[in-house]
Amino acid sequence: MNPIEAKLEEALNKVLVPGIMRSLVQMNLVRNAEIKDGKVKITLASTAISAEYHDWLKDKAVAAVRELSGVKEVTVDLVEAKPKELNQIERIIAVMSGKGGVGKSLVVSLLATSFARQGKDVGILDADITGPSIPKMFGLNARPSGSETGILPILSRSGIEIMSMNLLLPSEDEAVIWRGPLMSKAITQFWEEVVWGKLDYLIIDLPPGTGDAPLTVLQAIPISGVIDVFTPQELTEMIVKKAVRMAQKMNVRVLGVVENMSYLVLPETGKKLEIFGRSKGEEMAKASGAPLLGRLPLDPELAKLCDEGKIEKYSSDAVSELFANVVAALNGKSEG
Numbered sequence: 001m002n003p004i005e006a007k008l009e010e011a012l013n014k015v016l017v018p019g020i021m022r023s024l025v026q027m028n029l030v031r032n033a034e035i036k037d038g039k040v041k042i043t044l045a046s047t048a049i050s051a052e053y054h055d056w057l058k059d060k061a062v063a064a065v066r067e068l069s070g071v072k073e074v075t076v077d078l079v080e081a082k083p084k085e086l087n088q089i090e091r092i093i094a095v096m097s098g099k100g101g102v103g104k105s106l107v108v109s110l111l112a113t114s115f116a117r118q119g120k121d122v123g124i125l126d127a128d129i130t131g132p133s134i135p136k137m138f139g140l141n142a143r144p145s146g147s148e149t150g151i152l153p154i155l156s157r158s159g160i161e162i163m164s165m166n167l168l169l170p171s172e173d174e175a176v177i178w179r180g181p182l183m184s185k186a187i188t189q190f191w192e193e194v195v196w197g198k199l200d201y202l203i204i205d206l207p208p209g210t211g212d213a214p215l216t217v218l219q220a221i222p223i224s225g226v227i228d229v230f231t232p233q234e235l236t237e238m239i240v241k242k243a244v245r246m247a248q249k250m251n252v253r254v255l256g257v258v259e260n261m262s263y264l265v266l267p268e269t270g271k272k273l274e275i276f277g278r279s280k281g282e283e284m285a286k287a288s289g290a291p292l293l294g295r296l297p298l299d300p301e302l303a304k305l306c307d308e309g310k311i312e313k314y315s316s317d318a319v320s321e322l323f324a325n326v327v328a329a330l331n332g333k334s335e336g
């Protein structure tokens with residue numbers, strides 16, 4: 001990129017896409033921007049932007065670029081592009097579990113928040129179509145905007161892009177009773193028809209188990225690695241093993257396992273109490289042939305923040321350690 005093109009990009013990076021507080025550049029809607037003899041030609045994708053905003057967006061882009069020195073004339077053209085062509089995602093992590101209620105969504109939310117705190121661009125694809133809980137943890141209930149050509153995610157308080165069935169249903173309490181094929185289709189649509197734009201990380205919250213839906217995700221989406229969550233309550237290693245084996249069968253890398261509700265820290269003494277029995281972390285790691293990425297305590301503060309939709313406020317040493325190990329695993333290093 002030459003200096004003047006960099007200036008153009010910088011200017012367009014200040015123009016926010018209607019419906020989401022991210023810029024044209026961040027959403028990867030700038031298809032082309034060139035300057036010749038003071039004449040700037042910009043091509044923008046109008047994907048997921050409803051027609052009523054088209055002229056408004058053009059005007060904004062013109063205004064942002066006209067400020068630049070040496071610019072005499074600006075034209076902006078809109079083109080159609082498929083969301084998939086616009087999505088430029090560096091790494092995709094899927095979080096799964098053998099059974100329900102073990103803290104998958106929680107791990108997804110904490111990891112996304114950790115990435116966001118580091119200034120990374122991160123998104124969450126809630127692939128739990130029938131039991132979506134991500135929007136609740138982040139306290140979100142806005143409806144995503146879009147057009148016939150695509151749909152935009154909702155932005156969380158800390159700037160995490162989120163797409164979930166929950167955001168699309170008429171009421172938050174509405175139950176989704178769908179069969180496998182329909183569910184698979186919904187997940188594929190979250191992948192193919194949502195404009196995620198440029199992201200460093202996309203984290204996918206899978207429904208529990210090893211059924212159709214997680215299978216679809218592993219097949220249809222180029223996953224960099226999966227993380228398997230379990231609790232010490234789990235009676236056998238079989239469940240964890242089954243989930244891990246499914247990933248391996250699909251040739252998807254298992255980044256590691258996470259033990260949630262591993263212990264309780266006694267407030268008076270700071271002592272760790274393993275209320276559900278001794279940690280199974282090492283056993284599970286061994287059984288699945290992947291490292292133990294972390295152990296999260298049962299923390300009343302965590303439960304409270306989940307209920308209040310303020311998960312982004314949580315931080316702890318256990319989460320920092322988990323996060324560091326996930327990053328290390330992604331970069332191909334073993335944990336430690």
Ligand SMILES: Nc1ncnc2c1ncn2[C@@H]1O[C@H](COP(=O)(O)OP(=O)(O)OP(=O)(O)O)[C@@H](O)[C@H]1O
Nearest residue numbers: 100101102103104105106208297298299302303306
């Ligand atoms: N370590 C923890 N400390 C305190 N509360 C927790 C912890 N982990 C999970 N919870 C509570 O349990 C609830 C369920 O967790 P979560 O939704 O992450 O599980 P899940 O595996 O995604 O469930 P599902 O299978 O239904 O999708 C959370 O809303 C939270 O209130």
Ligand SMILES: [Mg+2]
Nearest residue numbers: 104105128133
């Ligand atoms: Mg969940």
